[in-house]
Amino acid sequence: MLEIRNLTVSIGDKTILQGLNLTVRDGEVAALMGPNGTGKSTLSYVCAGKSGYNVTSGEVLLDGVNLLELDPDVRAARGLFLAFQYPTEIPGVATMTFLKAALNAQRKQRGEEELSTPAFMKKIKAASDMLGIKSDMLKRSLNVGFSGGEKKRMDILQMALLEPKFGILDETDSGLDIDALRIVADGVNALRAPDRAFLVITHYQRLLEYIVPDTVHIMAQGRIVRSGGKELALEVEKSGYKNYEATAAA
Amino acid sequence: MTAQIIPSKTSAEVALAEAFGTARAKLPGNAEVAQLREASFESFSKAGLPHRRIESWHYTDLRALMREALPLAQPPGAEAIAALGKEMRAAGLPAQSLVLVDGVFIPELSAKLPEGVRVSSLAAALAEGRRDVVTALSAEWAGVKDPIVSLNAALMQDGVVIDIAPGTKLDAPIRLVYASVSATPVAHFSRSLVLVGTGASVQISETSFGSGGRKGQINNALVIVGGDECDIAHTLSLTDTEPGSLRLESFMVKLGAKAHFDSFALITGGGIVRRQIFLRFDGADTKANLRGVSLLRGREHADTTLFVEHCAPGCEGRENFRYILDDEAVGVFQGRIHVAPAAQKTDSKMLCKALLLTDKVAMNSKPELEIFADDVVCGHGATCGGLNEDQIFYLQTRGLTFAQAEALLLDAFGGELVDELPDESLVAAFRAEIAAWLAKRPQGARL
Ligand SMILES: Nc1ncnc2c1ncn2[C@@H]1O[C@H](COP(=O)(O)OP(=O)(O)OP(=O)(O)O)[C@@H](O)[C@H]1O
Ligand SMILES: [Mg+2]
Numbered sequence: 159m160l161e162i163r164n165l166t167v168s169i170g171d172k173t174i175l176q177g178l179n180l181t182v183r184d185g186e187v188a189a190l191m192g193p194n195g196t197g198k199s200t201l202s203y204v205c206a207g208k209s210g211y212n213v214t215s216g217e218v219l220l221d222g223v224n225l226l227e228l229d230p231d232v233r234a235a236r237g238l239f240l241a242f243q244y245p246t247e248i249p250g251v252a253t254m255t256f257l258k259a260a261l262n263a264q265r266k267q268r269g270e271e272e273l274s275t276p277a278f279m280k281k282i283k284a285a286s287d288m289l290g291i292k293s294d295m296l297k298r299s300l301n302v303g304f305s306g307g308e309k310k311r312m313d314i315l316q317m318a319l320l321e322p323k324f325g326i327l328d329e330t331d332s333g334l335d336i337d338a339l340r341i342v343a344d345g346v347n348a349l350r351a352p353d354r355a356f357l358v359i360t361h362y363q364r365l366l367e368y369i370v371p372d373t374v375h376i377m378a379q380g381r382i383v384r385s386g387g388k389e390l391a392l393e394v395e396k397s398g399y400k401n402y403e404a405t406a407a408a
Numbered sequence: 409m410t411a412q413i414i415p416s417k418t419s420a421e422v423a424l425a426e427a428f429g430t431a432r433a434k435l436p437g438n439a440e441v442a443q444l445r446e447a448s449f450e451s452f453s454k455a456g457l458p459h460r461r462i463e464s465w466h467y468t469d470l471r472a473l474m475r476e477a478l479p480l481a482q483p484p485g486a487e488a489i490a491a492l493g494k495e496m497r498a499a500g501l502p503a504q505s506l507v508l509v510d511g512v513f514i515p516e517l518s519a520k521l522p523e524g525v526r527v528s529s530l531a532a533a534l535a536e537g538r539r540d541v542v543t544a545l546s547a548e549w550a551g552v553k554d555p556i557v558s559l560n561a562a563l564m565q566d567g568v569v570i571d572i573a574p575g576t577k578l579d580a581p582i583r584l585v586y587a588s589v590s591a592t593p594v595a596h597f598s599r600s601l602v603l604v605g606t607g608a609s610v611q612i613s614e615t616s617f618g619s620g621g622r623k624g625q626i627n628n629a630l631v632i633v634g635g636d637e638c639d640i641a642h643t644l645s646l647t648d649t650e651p652g653s654l655r656l657e658s659f660m661v662k663l664g665a666k667a668h669f670d671s672f673a674l675i676t677g678g679g680i681v682r683r684q685i686f687l688r689f690d691g692a693d694t695k696a697n698l699r700g701v702s703l704l705r706g707r708e709h710a711d712t713t714l715f716v717e718h719c720a721p722g723c724e725g726r727e728n729f730r731y732i733l734d735d736e737a738v739g740v741f742q743g744r745i746h747v748a749p750a751a752q753k754t755d756s757k758m759l760c761k762a763l764l765l766t767d768k769v770a771m772n773s774k775p776e777l778e779i780f781a782d783d784v785v786c787g788h789g790a791t792c793g794g795l796n797e798d799q800i801f802y803l804q805t806r807g808l809t810f811a812q813a814e815a816l817l818l819d820a821f822g823g824e825l826v827d828e829l830p831d832e833s834l835v836a837a838f839r840a841e842i843a844a845w846l847a848k849r850p851q852g853a854r855l
Contacts, residue, residue, distance in 0.1 A: 206801075206805045207801075207804070207805070208801050209797070209801070229804065229809075229810070230801060230804035230805050231804045231805075231807050231808055231809050231810070231813075233805075234804070234805055234806060234807040235807055239805075240805050242802070245802070246798050246799055246801075246802035248799050248802070248803070248817070248820065249820065249824060250817075250819075250820025250821060250823055250824035250827075251816055251820045255816075256803075256806075256816070259808060259812065259816060260803075260806035260807050260808060261807075263806075263807040263808045263809065263812055264806075264807035267807065267809075299820075316806060320806070320807070
């Protein structure tokens with residue numbers, strides 16, 4: 159599904175990702191953990207196509223196609239989705255207007271027909287019911303004045319609506335209360351499918367109790383230093399990252 | 409020491425003097441009005457066309473911009489009016505429309521207004537020497553110090569006078585509809601007055617009819633005098649100025665106590681636009697809200713200049729203006745807020761935001777606070793910049809193309825102020841005008 163090969167990325171003269179390799183297979187949920195500032199968000203932004211990064215080597219392949227050569231919207235239409243660590247506020251754009259524009263823009267790029275309003279409303283209703291999002295929130299400007307948790311839920315709502323092939327969730331659990339965490343996890347689990355995969359970035363084992371990963375990868379100083387099964391997350395929870403940082407420096 | 413420079417008259421100034429000389433005997437009004445016209449022209453003539461050394465006109469140098477003065481419009485002929493009437497009936501004018509053709513009020517094209525509203529032409533009121541009308545035009549009015557308002561007072565040909573009786577409540581807006589039948593570009597000078605009685609509630613909406621409604625040189629003034637506890641909502645759609653035209657719009661508002669005033673203007677379209685608002689808080693505890701959106705492209709130039717005077721205590725003023733500048737357009741925003749010593753507890757906030765879409769546009773933004781009372785809350789802010797890249801990226805990650813993301817954000821930027829309007833049909837109409845403007849952008853040019 160997703161294959162990152164030897165990815166090196168810098169901002170200005172600071173190298174952030176240093177020859178990173180990571181493979182996520184069809185149907186897999188991979189967890190990515192690592193200390194603050196190690197480059198997890200940078201990795202997700204580079205995958206999604208944010209400008210301002212200098213990719214000096216490597217490729218990011220989604221089903222064999224190098225995403226790095228595509229515009230962000232084309233990547234999205236090909237099935238990549240990023241749930242942001244800090245979702246952006248967009249004053250003046252009603253959430254509902256935005257959702258419809260996004261869905262139809264992707265359909266258009268894929269050469270599909272626009273969704274009719276009733277069909278769209280039905281989809282929205284199903285997704286927002288599942289995530290406990292009230293309809294008056296959909297009338298407000300996108301993310302403006304939403305609480306931290308509400309913003310995260312709104313991002314997951316978008317994922318549920320857009321049904322991507324590959325979802326990157328950047329610390330979706332931060333800012334969520336216990337109930338919201340369960341709701342969001344249920345939302346993600348409902349999307350798990352043999353032809354879909356996820357990269358779940360988190361600092362906490364707790365999320366991984368709800369979204370049980372198939373693999374866990376530890377990142378330090380811009381590369382993956384250890385990969386394993388879900389027990390790796392428990393190990394990190396117990397002893398922190400210091401061992402891995404030593405590995406990365408070596 | 410710099411020498412006093414007295415520039416010789418420009419050809420436009422000379423032509424204006426000639427026009428006044430020829431027209432003055434025929435311009436409407438009794439002897440008192442004639443005197444007022446003389447004094448007003450004298451005051452204009454002394455100052456000349458405003459130029460960049462006059463502070464409030466610094467960014468809109470009419471001396472340089474107004475190369476010639478077009479001939480004064482002739483009153484529209486009966487045949488032309490009949491043809492226009494036919495067109496208007498076919499198109500269907502909104503209810504409560506009052507029609508002005510080339511600056512002249514045409515009762516036969518206008519609706520009858522409900523009880524509590526009296527309508528007459530300015531010419532009739534001036535001929536009659538109506539005291540309240542003449543007072544509203546006289547020198548005590550702040551705006552008269554402005555050369556363009558003086559010129560309007562000297563040359564005003566006609567307009568409409570609307571009296572709203574105390575306590576009248578109107579649900580639907582009164583529409584001032586501007587149209588033109590002149591075959592060639594001309595100059596017109598019109599002035600309208602709305603006198604709103606105590607406790608009355610009214611919406612005034614200024615629009616235009618047909619294409620070419622606004623070509624030539626237009627000097628319009630609208631005066632609103634609001635009594636205590638009145639509630640006034642005003643909108644102006646200034647969206648059909650043709651390239652090469654000059655639009656001078658003066659809006660003078662004086663409010664009594666505990667009143668509520670709301671005004672919104674949308675400016676798009678060609679040529680040079682100068683809109684000046686003179687707002688005076690005369691009575692205590694009044695709230696006023698001024699908003700405007702200017703969408704400019706090509707080499708268009710639009711200037712909105714505010715003179716807000718707080719003369720009474722406890723008033724609240726909100727001024728919120730936005731600009732989108734494309735190509736080589738020039739935007740000007742000047743906001744002078746004056747708080748007199750008596751205006752304690754004034755609460756004033758002014759904000760101007762501009763989106764600059766190319767590096768060839770120019771935005772001149774100048775807020776100015778003059779505060780002579782000590783117990784006040786006054787703030788102002790101005791931002792100027794491109795579209796937010798993080799917002800564009802976020803939208804792109806959801807599948808919108810760059811051009812779609814940009815269009816959505818521009819629409820939102822202008823639309824946000826429109827959404828605050830009290831009337832839903834006005835919101836829809838203005839949003840449609842913004843969308844129409846955006847639709848004319850060459851899509852994907854910057855992809
Ligand atoms: N625009 C930028 N300019 C300069 N440095 C940056 C920029 N963006 C990120 N960095 C730096 O790159 C490093 C990686 O940041 P990144 O946000 O990817 O870390 P992270 O692993 O997501 O951290 P966290 O767990 O705190 O979210 C940090 O040292 C950060 O300061
Ligand atoms: Mg991060």
